Amino acid sequence: MPESRTLRLQRAMASFVLDADEAALEADPGRAARRHGLSGDDQRAFREQGEALRTYRELVRMSLVEPLEEMFPVLRALLESTELWDGCVQAFLDARTVRSGHYRDIAPAFLGWLAASGWGQERWPFLLELAHAELLEVLVARYPDADPPTGLHATPKPNDVIVLDPATQLVSYGHAVHRTTAAKPIPEATPTHLIAFRDAEGEARLMELTSATAALLVQARTRSLAEAAAALGIPELEPVLALLRDLHRDGAIAGFQSLENP
Amino acid sequence: MTHDRFTGVGLGLRRPHLEAVAQMEAHGVPFWETCPENVVGDGGRHHRLACAILDRDPVLTHGLTMSVGGFDAWDQDYLRDLGDFLVRTGTPWHSEHLCFTRVDATCLHELLPLPFTRESVRHTVARARDLQARLPVPLLLENITYYAELGAAEMDEADFITAVLEGADTGWLLDVNNVYVNALNFGFDPKDWLARLPLDRVAQIHIAGHKRFGELTVDTHGAEVIDPVIELMQWTLARLGRPVPVLLERDNHIPDVEVLLGERRRLQQAYNAALVNLEARHA
Numbered sequence: 249m250p251e252s253r254t255l256r257l258q259r260a261m262a263s264f265v266l267d268a269d270e271a272a273l274e275a276d277p278g279r280a281a282r283r284h285g286l287s288g289d290d291q292r293a294f295r296e297q298g299e300a301l302r303t304y305r306e307l308v309r310m311s312l313v314e315p316l317e318e319m320f321p322v323l324r325a326l327l328e329s330t331e332l333w334d335g336c337v338q339a340f341l342d343a344r345t346v347r348s349g350h351y352r353d354i355a356p357a358f359l360g361w362l363a364a365s366g367w368g369q370e371r372w373p374f375l376l377e378l379a380h381a382e383l384l385e386v387l388v389a390r391y392p393d394a395d396p397p398t399g400l401h402a403t404p405k406p407n408d409v410i411v412l413d414p415a416t417q418l419v420s421y422g423h424a425v426h427r428t429t430a431a432k433p434i435p436e437a438t439p440t441h442l443i444a445f446r447d448a449e450g451e452a453r454l455m456e457l458t459s460a461t462a463a464l465l466v467q468a469r470t471r472s473l474a475e476a477a478a479a480l481g482i483p484e485l486e487p488v489l490a491l492l493r494d495l496h497r498d499g500a501i502a503g504f505q506s507l508e509n510p
Numbered sequence: 511m512t513h514d515r516f517t518g519v520g521l522g523l524r525r526p527h528l529e530a531v532a533q534m535e536a537h538g539v540p541f542w543e544t545c546p547e548n549v550v551g552d553g554g555r556h557h558r559l560a561c562a563i564l565d566r567d568p569v570l571t572h573g574l575t576m577s578v579g580g581f582d583a584w585d586q587d588y589l590r591d592l593g594d595f596l597v598r599t600g601t602p603w604h605s606e607h608l609c610f611t612r613v614d615a616t617c618l619h620e621l622l623p624l625p626f627t628r629e630s631v632r633h634t635v636a637r638a639r640d641l642q643a644r645l646p647v648p649l650l651l652e653n654i655t656y657y658a659e660l661g662a663a664e665m666d667e668a669d670f671i672t673a674v675l676e677g678a679d680t681g682w683l684l685d686v687n688n689v690y691v692n693a694l695n696f697g698f699d700p701k702d703w704l705a706r707l708p709l710d711r712v713a714q715i716h717i718a719g720h721k722r723f724g725e726l727t728v729d730t731h732g733a734e735v736i737d738p739v740i741e742l743m744q745w746t747l748a749r750l751g752r753p754v755p756v757l758l759e760r761d762n763h764i765p766d767v768e769v770l771l772g773e774r775r776r777l778q779q780a781y782n783a784a785l786v787n788l789e790a791r792h793a
Binding site (some may be wrong): 252253254255257258259260261265268275281286287289290292293294297300301303304307308311312344345346347349350351352354387390391392393394415436446450451452470 | 615
């Protein structure tokens with residue numbers, strides 16, 4: 249079945265607003281219509297309305313780029329300092345990875361594209377970590393609301409496993425990306441462990457963890473606290489239990505579950 | 511499609527105002543309008559505030575990215591969640607834009623114009639009918655602002671909109687600011703234009719501000735509504751001869767909620783004045 253003219257016109261519009269070569273569009277606005285096999289009349293319509301079509305180019309790009317500028321200020325500062333921000337954005341637009349109709353998903357789509365493409369990471373090995381850290385609190389703050397896990401108790405015991413709140417994220421980076429600023433966007437290369445979670449008010453909070461605590465929070469989700477602490481060479485369990493009580497009180501941990509009576 | 515609960519001038523519910531609106535006991539807003547894309551599947555503090563308001567006050571829903579005139583398959587998961595949301599809010603209808611927003615699985619997050627062609631009418635009618643069959647409430651389609659015709663047109667915008675509304679048998683969310691902006695950009699009289707359209711299908715009206723950039727006027731939703739657009743709203747209400755709900759949209763340069771509530775009151779006065787004239791005419 250031949251492609252409908254309506255579909256080809258829509259594809260031509262998408263090319264017009266997203267394609268990289270602005271100079272070529274400026275010189276020949278009918279180019280996008282021609283590339284999609286549209287007739288001379290349709291090509292003429294594109295040529296004659298070139299300026300108005302460029303308004304759409306600006307509007308679409310504004311919609312897709314504003315969330316990136318807002319969510320990734322440090323990454324943007326770093327790339328603008330080397331005049332590579334626009335190139336990065338265009339590479340993202342070329343990949344056409346914005347699938348979701350939720351405006352809030354544009355920035356995560358950019359992060360996903362950065363991870364999949366590896367863009368810029370040969371030059372800046374920390375780039376993906378930096379972008380992830382910039383988005384981390386937003387991802388946690390807006391994690392979809394769901395019913396809390398059930399059958400948990402509030403006070404940790406040695407034979408318990410930890411159940412994190414569904415919105416909580418434990419992350420480990422090779423760089424201290426959470427300490428960067430737009431003025432100082434290059435992070436120190438040092439192992440960094442963070443926990444991001446929602447407090448009782450639903451606001452995101454970020455806390456730096458020692459490597460031992462981070463490892464415990466990972467391991468004690470599948471083995472008992474006592475076992476995990478022993479495996480990590482943590483001699484005293486009480487300080488660990490106190491920290492876990494605090495994390496439960498603050499909302500990072502949903503609760504604790506006994507391995508004996510799950 | 512007359513719903514007594516939904517008369518007067520409502521306000522688009524926006525994220526910067528959630529905190530204040532959730533705490534207001536008497537805001538005077540007869541109904542809010544919310545975009546499901548901004549609520550469905552979200553979480554956290556702002557989401558909880560939005561849900562509290564939507565559970566408390568009357569709500570209309572207005573979609574942004576369904577791409578009614580597009581070709582991408584519906585997102586079945588989202589459609590299911592949208593249906594649940596529409597039922598939860600108790601909205602009497604759900605509106606979408608008469609446009610396309612997606613091409614080959616990419617969402618462009620902009621309202622793009624459909625070709626004014628017979629083929630495009632047939633396609634959009636079929637899509638709108640299909641979407642309607644999947645929604646738990648009646649579907650309204652909204653006329654958009656457009657800055658260029660997509661390809662060589664076979665008809666004008668008025669004929670295109672009429673053909674789609676009548677072919678799909680849907681109600682019309684009439685955006686009077688969009689009519690005004692299009693009239694400025696394409697040089698026609700907005701009242702003559704409206705007189706050609708099936709006004710009996712109008713179930714709701716949108717009103718908003720716009721801004722001129724050089725030769726082009728853009729539907730920015732970023733400024734106060736100007737008097738000629740308010741007058742067009744009143745003219746439309748008089749022409750309709752019935753009190754359909756009007757919704758004030760503000761999406762850019764969003765002022766404090768008190769400022770927006772003040773603008774809403776000003777529009778409500780204009781709305782009331784139009785209705786008084788209407789009653790006098792019927793008396």
